[in-house]
Amino acid sequence: MNTTLLSLCCFICCLCLHAQAAGVDFTPISPAATELRARHFASLRQNNNNGPAPTSVAPAASAAAVTVRNEIKELITNLHDRVGILATLDEDQRHRLEVIDKKIDKLLDSNEGRMESLKAQQLNFQQRLDSFEHIQRMSRRTLDELKGESDRMTGPRAARELKHKQKNQAKLKDLSRQRREAQQVAPHVADNMASIFSTQGRADNSNATELDVNKKLDALATFLVSLAYNVRETQENVGRLVQNTNNIKRRLANRKSARLPQTAGAPADERASSCLQSYLAVNGILKLQLTPESESFYVPCEDDGWTVIMNRSSDDTSFERSWLEYKEGFGNLAGDFFIGLDKLHALTSSSLHELRIWLEDFEGNRAVAGYDAFAISGERELYALNLLGKHQQQLQPPAGDSFSYHAGAKFSTFDSDNDNCLACSCAQRFKAAGWFNSCGTSNLFGKYHSENHARAGEAGIFWETFQGNEYSLRRVKMLIRPVAQDEARR
Structure with missing residues (x-):
C-alpha cells in the first residue's frame, strides 16, 4: 500500500508540473464563471450543428483551453483529497501496528521472565529437596552412631x-x-x-x-x-x-514370644519389637523393628513398657489432616504427634496389646481410661477399630468409658468419609479424624482450643464422661503395651 501511494503522489506531481508549464492557473473558479463557460460551450455546439460560425476561431480555442484547465484542476483537487485521506489511514494503521508490536514484545519479555523465574524456583526446590534428604540421611546416621555409642558404654x-x-x-x-x-x-x-x-x-x-x-x-x-x-x-x-x-x-x-529361633553359635537377636521388650525404653525414643524383613521406625516409650501412639499438649500441630497424612503419621515425637495408621496396625497385629488413655483439663485435673485389648485392621479394611477390650474400671482417677461406642468403626478424615452417619460427615462436623460411628462420644483428634475451652463444642478435644462434650481438654495421650502371654490366657 505504501508503494501505491508513493506512485500516485509521483504521478500527481508530474501532472501538476506539466499543467503549470502549459500555463494552467490553479486559482479556484467562481460559480458565475463556470455558468458563463457552460453557456459558451452550449452555443458552440449549436453553431457546429447549424454550420460554420461567422465568428472567428480564436475565441473558441481560448474557451476550450479554459475548460480543459478547469477540468484538470478539479481532477487534481479530487486526487489531492483522496491522497490526504489515504495518508491519514496509512498513518493510523502504522500507529496500530506499532502498538501491536510493542504489546507482542512486552508479552514475550514477560513470558521469558516468568520462564526464568519458574526455572529458578524449580532449581531452588530441587536444592532444598536434596538438602532435606541429606539432612535426613545425616540424622539417621547420627542416631545410629548414638545408639552404637550407648551400646558400647552400657554393654550388650x-x-x-x-x-x-x-x-x-x-x-x-x-x-x-x-x-x-x-x-x-x-x-x-x-x-x-x-x-x-x-x-x-x-x-x-x-x-x-x-x-x-x-x-x-x-x-x-x-x-x-x-x-x-x-x-x-x-x-x-x-x-x-x-x-x-x-x-x-x-x-x-x-x-x-518375639525371639526367633537361633542356630547354634549364632549371635542373639538385638532388634526390639516393643518398648516392653527393651530395658532402654524408659522415657525415651526407641527404634523398633517388628520383623527382620520389615522397615524399622522410632517410637516414644514410657515407664513399664508403654508405647506412646498419640500425644497432644498444644496447638503447634494441627490434627485436621488428610487420609494420607494419618496413614503415614505426622508431628514431632518429642511433642505433639500421631504415630500413623500403618505403624499402629503393624504394632497391634504383631501381638495382643492393651490401650491406656490419659486426659487432663486446664485446671490440672487428670483422669485415665484403659481397655484390656486394642487392635486396628489394615488399609484395605479402612483401619477399622476391630478389637476393643473390656473397660478397666479399676484405674484411678477414672475417666469413664467414652470409647466403647466407637468399637468396630472405620477410620475417617475430612477427605475420606467412612463413618456410619448417613446424613453427615463426622470428620467435617468435628473438624477432626478418628473412628467415628454416628458420630461419637469422644473426639481425641479434635481441634486444640487454648482459649474458651469450656465452651469449645464438639469440634474440640473432648471425652464425654470426663468434663462433657463441650469442654476441650488440655492434654491427651494414647499409649499401648503388649499383653503378657499368661495374662492373655487368663
Missing part, C-alpha cells in the same frame, strides 16, 4: 539384663533379710514384755518406785512405734519389689 543387652536381674535379686535378698529380722523381733518383744512385767512384779515385791515402771512403759511404746514404722516400710518395699518382678516377668515373656 544380655549384660544389661543380667545386671538388672542381679540388682533385683539383691533387693529381694535384702527384703527377705528385713522380713526375717522383723520375725525375729517378735520373740524379743515378748521377752521384753515378760521382763517388764516380771520387773514390775519384783518392783511390787521389792517396793520399786513407780517412776521406773513408767520409764520402761514409755520405752516399750517407743519401740512398738518404731517397729510399726519398719513393718510399714518393709511392706512398701515388698510391694515395689513385686511390681518390679511382674514387670520383669512381663518383659521376659514378651522377649521369648
Whole structure:
C-alpha cells in the first residue's frame, strides 16, 4: 500500500508540473464563471450543428483551453483529497501496528521472565529437596552412631539384663533379710514384755518406785512405734519389689514370644519389637523393628513398657489432616504427634496389646481410661477399630468409658468419609479424624482450643464422661503395651 501511494503522489506531481508549464492557473473558479463557460460551450455546439460560425476561431480555442484547465484542476483537487485521506489511514494503521508490536514484545519479555523465574524456583526446590534428604540421611546416621555409642558404654543387652536381674535379686535378698529380722523381733518383744512385767512384779515385791515402771512403759511404746514404722516400710518395699518382678516377668515373656529361633553359635537377636521388650525404653525414643524383613521406625516409650501412639499438649500441630497424612503419621515425637495408621496396625497385629488413655483439663485435673485389648485392621479394611477390650474400671482417677461406642468403626478424615452417619460427615462436623460411628462420644483428634475451652463444642478435644462434650481438654495421650502371654490366657 505504501508503494501505491508513493506512485500516485509521483504521478500527481508530474501532472501538476506539466499543467503549470502549459500555463494552467490553479486559482479556484467562481460559480458565475463556470455558468458563463457552460453557456459558451452550449452555443458552440449549436453553431457546429447549424454550420460554420461567422465568428472567428480564436475565441473558441481560448474557451476550450479554459475548460480543459478547469477540468484538470478539479481532477487534481479530487486526487489531492483522496491522497490526504489515504495518508491519514496509512498513518493510523502504522500507529496500530506499532502498538501491536510493542504489546507482542512486552508479552514475550514477560513470558521469558516468568520462564526464568519458574526455572529458578524449580532449581531452588530441587536444592532444598536434596538438602532435606541429606539432612535426613545425616540424622539417621547420627542416631545410629548414638545408639552404637550407648551400646558400647552400657554393654550388650544380655549384660544389661543380667545386671538388672542381679540388682533385683539383691533387693529381694535384702527384703527377705528385713522380713526375717522383723520375725525375729517378735520373740524379743515378748521377752521384753515378760521382763517388764516380771520387773514390775519384783518392783511390787521389792517396793520399786513407780517412776521406773513408767520409764520402761514409755520405752516399750517407743519401740512398738518404731517397729510399726519398719513393718510399714518393709511392706512398701515388698510391694515395689513385686511390681518390679511382674514387670520383669512381663518383659521376659514378651522377649521369648518375639525371639526367633537361633542356630547354634549364632549371635542373639538385638532388634526390639516393643518398648516392653527393651530395658532402654524408659522415657525415651526407641527404634523398633517388628520383623527382620520389615522397615524399622522410632517410637516414644514410657515407664513399664508403654508405647506412646498419640500425644497432644498444644496447638503447634494441627490434627485436621488428610487420609494420607494419618496413614503415614505426622508431628514431632518429642511433642505433639500421631504415630500413623500403618505403624499402629503393624504394632497391634504383631501381638495382643492393651490401650491406656490419659486426659487432663486446664485446671490440672487428670483422669485415665484403659481397655484390656486394642487392635486396628489394615488399609484395605479402612483401619477399622476391630478389637476393643473390656473397660478397666479399676484405674484411678477414672475417666469413664467414652470409647466403647466407637468399637468396630472405620477410620475417617475430612477427605475420606467412612463413618456410619448417613446424613453427615463426622470428620467435617468435628473438624477432626478418628473412628467415628454416628458420630461419637469422644473426639481425641479434635481441634486444640487454648482459649474458651469450656465452651469449645464438639469440634474440640473432648471425652464425654470426663468434663462433657463441650469442654476441650488440655492434654491427651494414647499409649499401648503388649499383653503378657499368661495374662492373655487368663
